[in-house]
Every structure is written in C-alpha cells, then in structure tokens.
Amino acid sequence: MEYGQILAILMFLSFIALLFLGYPVAWTLGGLAISFTAIAWISDTLFDTFVGVDWAFTSGIVDRIWDTMKNWVLVALPMFIYMGIMLDKSGMAEQMMESFVKLYGRLRGGMALVVCNIGVLLAASTGVVAASVTLLAVLALPAMLNLKYDKGFAAGTVGAVGTLGILIPPSIMLVLMADRLSLSAGDLFMGAFIPGMLLGALYIVFIVIYAWLKPEVGPVPPNREPITFKVIWGVVRAAVPAFLLILAVLGSIFFGIATPTEASGIGALGAVLLAAINGRLSWKVLKDTGYETTKTTGMIFGIFLGATAFSLVLRGLGGDDVVEKGLKALPFGPDGIVIAVLFFVFILGFFLDWIEITLIILPLIGPVVKDLGFDLVWFCVVMAVVLQSSFLTPPVGFTLFYLKGVAPPEVTTRDIYRGIMPFVAIIAATTVVVFLWKDLVLWLPSVAYK
Amino acid sequence: MAQPDAPGAQLDALLSSRDHIPRLPETPFSRAVDPLIEWLGRVSSVLWPILVAVITVNVLMRYVLGRGLVEFEEIQWHLYAVGFLIAQAWCVQNDGHVRIDVFAEHFRTRTKCWVELFGMLVWLLPFVLLVVWFSVPFVAYSFRIGEISEAPGGLPYRFAVKAFLFVGFVLLAIATVSRLTRVLAALFDRSGR
Numbered sequence: 001m002e003y004g005q006i007l008a009i010l011m012f013l014s015f016i017a018l019l020f021l022g023y024p025v026a027w028t029l030g031g032l033a034i035s036f037t038a039i040a041w042i043s044d045t046l047f048d049t050f051v052g053v054d055w056a057f058t059s060g061i062v063d064r065i066w067d068t069m070k071n072w073v074l075v076a077l078p079m080f081i082y083m084g085i086m087l088d089k090s091g092m093a094e095q096m097m098e099s100f101v102k103l104y105g106r107l108r109g110g111m112a113l114v115v116c117n118i119g120v121l122l123a124a125s126t127g128v129v130a131a132s133v134t135l136l137a138v139l140a141l142p143a144m145l146n147l148k149y150d151k152g153f154a155a156g157t158v159g160a161v162g163t164l165g166i167l168i169p170p171s172i173m174l175v176l177m178a179d180r181l182s183l184s185a186g187d188l189f190m191g192a193f194i195p196g197m198l199l200g201a202l203y204i205v206f207i208v209i210y211a212w213l214k215p216e217v218g219p220v221p222p223n224r225e226p227i228t229f230k231v232i233w234g235v236v237r238a239a240v241p242a243f244l245l246i247l248a249v250l251g252s253i254f255f256g257i258a259t260p261t262e263a264s265g266i267g268a269l270g271a272v273l274l275a276a277i278n279g280r281l282s283w284k285v286l287k288d289t290g291y292e293t294t295k296t297t298g299m300i301f302g303i304f305l306g307a308t309a310f311s312l313v314l315r316g317l318g319g320d321d322v323v324e325k326g327l328k329a330l331p332f333g334p335d336g337i338v339i340a341v342l343f344f345v346f347i348l349g350f351f352l353d354w355i356e357i358t359l360i361i362l363p364l365i366g367p368v369v370k371d372l373g374f375d376l377v378w379f380c381v382v383m384a385v386v387l388q389s390s391f392l393t394p395p396v397g398f399t400l401f402y403l404k405g406v407a408p409p410e411v412t413t414r415d416i417y418r419g420i421m422p423f424v425a426i427i428a429a430t431t432v433v434v435f436l437w438k439d440l441v442l443w444l445p446s447v448a449y450k
Numbered sequence: 451m452a453q454p455d456a457p458g459a460q461l462d463a464l465l466s467s468r469d470h471i472p473r474l475p476e477t478p479f480s481r482a483v484d485p486l487i488e489w490l491g492r493v494s495s496v497l498w499p500i501l502v503a504v505i506t507v508n509v510l511m512r513y514v515l516g517r518g519l520v521e522f523e524e525i526q527w528h529l530y531a532v533g534f535l536i537a538q539a540w541c542v543q544n545d546g547h548v549r550i551d552v553f554a555e556h557f558r559t560r561t562k563c564w565v566e567l568f569g570m571l572v573w574l575l576p577f578v579l580l581v582v583w584f585s586v587p588f589v590a591y592s593f594r595i596g597e598i599s600e601a602p603g604g605l606p607y608r609f610a611v612k613a614f615l616f617v618g619f620v621l622l623a624i625a626t627v628s629r630l631t632r633v634l635a636a637l638f639d640r641s642g643r
C-alpha cells in the first residue's frame with residue numbers, strides 16, 4: 001500500500017478517535033485536513049515521499065467553499081429549517097394533538113398512535129428532527145406519563161417518530177445527499193416518500209400489537225368520550241393545515257411545478273401564514289425563528305465547511321482508492337458489498353451522526369456502488385433509512401440528546417435506550433424490505449413530473 | 451421556564467443550551483468583540499425572511515409574468531451564502547457547534563479547557579487562517595477582472611459576494627481568538643480568584 005493511502009487511513013481513524021475529545025466536530029474535521037496536509041508536505045519535502053498533497057493543493061478549499069456558496073439547491077436547507085422552526089411555534093401540532101386524542105383515546109396505546117399520526121404529518125410537511133422531536137416530546141410525553149404509559153415505550157415512540165422527519169420528504173438530509181452525489185433532490189424526495197411512509201406504518205403496526213399484547217404499557221384513559229361525528233370533523237379540520245402544507249411543498253415538487261428550493265421558500269411562507277392565522281405570529285416569534293434558523297444553519301454549515309476540507313485532503317491522499325479497492329476486494333457479489341456498506345454505515349451511526357456520514361462517507365462509497373451497477377437514488381434512500389438509526393443509537397444520537405434535553409426528569413437515559421430498541425429493529429427490517437424490493441423507491445420518481 | 455402551551459420555547463432553550471465549559475471568564479478582548487459578533491449574528495438573521503420573500507416573489511413572477519428573473523435566482527444564493535458564513539462566528543461565540551460530548555461532558559473543567567485550547571490552536575485557527583490567506587487572492591482576482599455573473603441578466607460585482615468568504619472567516623478568526631483569551635484566562639489567570 002502506498003504511503004499516502006496509509007496516511008488516508010490514519011486520517012480517518014484519527015477523526016473517529018479524536019471526536020471523543022469533545023471539540024466541535026466541524027473544526028476537528030477542518031483541523032485534521034490542515035494537520036494531514038502538513039504531514040504530507042513535510043514528508044514530501046524532507047523524506048522524498050510522493051504524496052503530492054501540499055498547501056497549494058489544500059488551498060483548493062477556497063474554491064470548494066465558493067462552490068457551496070453559489071449552490072442554488074442548498075438554499076433549500078436554511079429554508080426548510082426556517083419552515084420547521086416556524087411550524088414548531090405555529091400551534092399546528094397542538095391543534096392536531098387535541099383532536100386526535102379524542103379519536104384514539106379509546107384504544108390501547110392510543111396516545112402512542114396519536115404521536116405516530118402527528119409525527120408522520122409533521123415529517124411530511126417539514127424535515128427538521130430537532131423541531132419535531134422536541135415538539136412531540138413536549139406535547140405528548142407528559143400526557144403519556146400521566147396515563148401511566150411505560151416510560152420507555154413513551155420515550156421510544158416520541159423519539160423514533162420524531163426522527164421520521166429526516167427521512168420523509170421534504171428533508172434536509174436528502175437535499176445534502178443529492179448535492180454530494182449530483183442527483184436531483186426532487187428524485188430523492190420522491191424515492192424516499194414510500195419507504196418513509198412504510199416505516200411510519202410499521203411503527204403504527206408495532207404500537208398496536210405491542211399495546212394489545214401488553215396492555216400495561218399503554219393503558220386506556222378512564223374517562224373517554226364516545227366518538228361522534230363532531231370528533232371526526234375536529235380531526236379533519238385540525239389536519240387541514242398540515243395537508244395544505246404537504247400539498248404546497250411535496251405536491252409542487254411532485255407535479256414539477258416548483259424546484260425543491262422554490263418549494264422550501266413557499267413552505268416557509270406557509271408556516272409563517274399558519275402561525276399568523278393561529279394568532280401565534282408575534283415580533284418575538286419572528287425574531288426567535290430567525291435566530292434559531294441562523295444557529296441551526298451555522299451548525300450544519302460549520303460541519304459542511306470542515307467536511308469539505310477533510311474530504312478534499314482525504315481524496316488527495318488517495319482515500320477514495322482505498323475505499324474502492326477495499327470494497328471491491330470483499331469476497332462477496334455486488335449485493336453483498338452493498339450490504340456490507342450498509343452494515344458499516346449502521347455501525348458508524350452509533351458514533352457519528354447523519355451529517356458526517358452524508359458528507360464524508362457517502363461521496364466515497366457512492367461512485368463504487370454506482371460502478372457495481374446500482375441506482376444511486378435507490379442507494380441513497382436505503383442509506384437514508386439506515387441513517388434513521390444513527391439518530392437513535394447510543395452513545396451518539398441527536399434524537400437521544402434532544403429527548404434527554406426536554407423529557408420530564410423521571411424519564412431516565414436507560415428508559416430512553418430501552419424504549420428506542422424495538423424501533424431500531426423496525427428500521428433494520430424496513431432496510432431489508434427496501435433493499436429487496438427496489439420499486440418501493442424507484443416507482444414514484446419514475447411517474448413524477450409527468 | 452417554558453410554559454406547557456409553548457413548545458417552541460423548549461426548542462429555544464435547547465438551541466441556546468449552556469456552554470460546554472461552564473463559567474468561562476470574560477476578558478477585555480472578549481468583552482469588546484463578543485457583543486459585536488452576537489449583534490452581527492442576530493442582525494444577519496433577517497436574511498431568512500428576506501430569502502423567503504425573494505423566493506416567493508420569484509415563483510409568483512414565473513407564473514404571473516411567465517418567467518422568473520435571473521437576478522432573483524442569483525440573489526437567493528447570495529443571501530444564503532452571506533447568512534451561513536456570518537453564522538459561523540456567532541456559533542463559535544455562543545458555542546453552538548455540535549460536539550460529541552458523551553465522554554467529554556464528564557471531564558473536569560480544567561481538562562475541557564486544555565482540549566479547547568488544543569482544538570483552537572491546532573485545528574480551528576490554522577484552518578481558518580489558511581482559508582483567510584488563500585481567499586485574499588481569490589477575491590482580489592475577481593475584483594481586478596471586474597467579474598460579473600456568467601448568466602445573461604445576472605448580478606454584477608461578483609467580488610462583493612466572494613468578499614463575504616473572506617469576511618466570514620475573518621469574523622470566525624476574531625470569535626475564535628476571543629474564546630481563546632477566555633480559555634487562557636480560565637487556565638492561567640489566577641488574579642480574579
């Protein structure tokens with residue numbers, strides 16, 4: 001193996017190890033790009049090696065940042081974030097909560113089903129996990145605990161369902177994936193729709209069966225109202241805003257009326273209007289939404305900047321060759337290699353989150369997978385399903401952090417870990433289904449935009 | 451704290467969570483520049499509603515007038531680029547960048563300070579300075595040739611938006627130095643205790 005490739009492997013391993021120092025991920029990535037440029041440059045000048053990575057090479061980071069700046073597709077990212085945060089404050093979810101509870105109140109695990117329904121609707125109207133997990137946790141967790149729901153079951157449901165936002169389009173993760181592999185964000189949105197809904201449906205099936213087998217985890221409230229026409233009408237009315245938003249954003253992309261970037265702006269406007277209609281739009285809400293959008297955008301693009309530098313140097317050292325040769329040397333057929341890749345991503349998901357995996361790992365393995373004859377839209381969606389678990393698997397998972405941050409104090413970390421496990425198993429099962437039945441992904445993009 | 455009927459407030463609290471290193475002392479330099487960085491971050495937040503408006507107007511024009519304007523499409527990524535670059539310095543100032551703190555949250559404050567010092571001196575500052583260094587010729591070249599948009603009807607003064615690459619990273623450097631002085635004060639300054 002060449003010296004540069006050894007450096008590439010060292011670079012990746014030191015990233016994983018040094019992350020745990022707790023220094024921001026973004027600058028660990030950017031800094032390691034500089035460190036390994038220095039190492040390569042010193043050994044080229046002093047020890048006559050031929051790595052070929054020097055300061056002039058790494059200065060290419062400036063052009064890469066410029067490419068990011070003028071990237072029109074990525075404009076959708078802060079817009080979807082703005083939309084998600086505004087929706088969080090708009091009161092839409094509270095209204096759905098109130099009326100859905102009346103509909104499902106008579107069922108075992110009814111509250112969990114309410115969470116599932118609202119979660120899927122939220123996920124299809126926006127794509128910011130921080131917003132949907134905190135919203136569902138604040139709205140539903142205290143109520144579920146009051147009804148003596150099992151703490152793990154309650155927390156697990158909220159976490160897993162809240163995380164659906166990143167898979168069900170519109171989703172900021174799919175926008176980033178499309179950007180990294182030069183795919184159409186619209187295709188990925190369409191491709192992820194059915195698998196995302198399937199995962200949501202399987203969560204519902206699990207909740208129904210689990211609450212039926214073990215009634216003590218999701219008891220029925222004592223004072224339940226009968227279901228009248230009025231209750232059903234209330235549910236319909238409460239769901240209208242969500243459906244309008246879904247129609248405006250996903251519908252306009254699906255029918256080729258708007259690009260994902262335009263749809264993101266329109267969706268953000270829709271969220272603002274919704275807040276205004278509900279009387280929630282104040283100067284403070286506008287200001288806070290702006291600040292939080294800046295902070296969240298800053299956080300994601302910080303990692304973007306660092307990962308761009310890291311990937312540039314990693315490639316310069318020959319990291320892409322290492323990955324390609326390594327994968328193709330595996331003693332499996334093409335299917336086996338992709339399964340190995342997905343398993344690797346699943347394991348990485350315990351320690352990394354979706355942003356690093358999407359920005360660093362995906363561009364390295366994407367070309368190899370394409371070379372093996374797979375459709376990249378399909379592969380991205382399968383990977384997006386697997387990456388759901390990166391939010392939920394300890395020790396590092398965004399959803400776990402958010403849940404711990406906003407859950408009532410009696411919900412322990414143990415409860416959360418225990419409650420999340422069955423949902424991770426469902427994610428694994430869905431991955432298998434989507435892997436075997438590629439049309440689940442590829443059918444919708446093939447009929448859209450007509 | 452947050453009212454139960456205001457879930458948005460919980461997200462606010464989560465996003466403005468505490469600094470990884472609690473009670474980092476202020477220094478003369480940080481007192482001078484941190485308010486400026488924070489002010490810039492807050493002011494730049496107005497870009498997002500403007501961006502929403504620009505996109506909406508452009509979509510409307512496409513359907514009402516039958517065509518969108520190239521200027522409007524370009525101004526979208528101009529706004530977004532300025533927004534995410536300015537946000538970087540604010541994120542350092544309020545410690546908003548993601549950390550993997552499963553282990554690190556159990557470190558003693560002094561250990562955290564040493565890690566922070568190492569990270570800033572060996573990783574963040576060299577990275578930022580490299581970008582600043584190479585962005586100067588990048589912007590200067592654009593200015594010298596009077597670069598404009600390649601698209602017909604596109605925006606002029608391309609150097610102006612390119613200059614924000616430089617500006618954003620200079621601000622990031624200033625925010626980093628400010629935090630550096632605070633960490634140094636925590637580690638070595640015994641005068642205040």
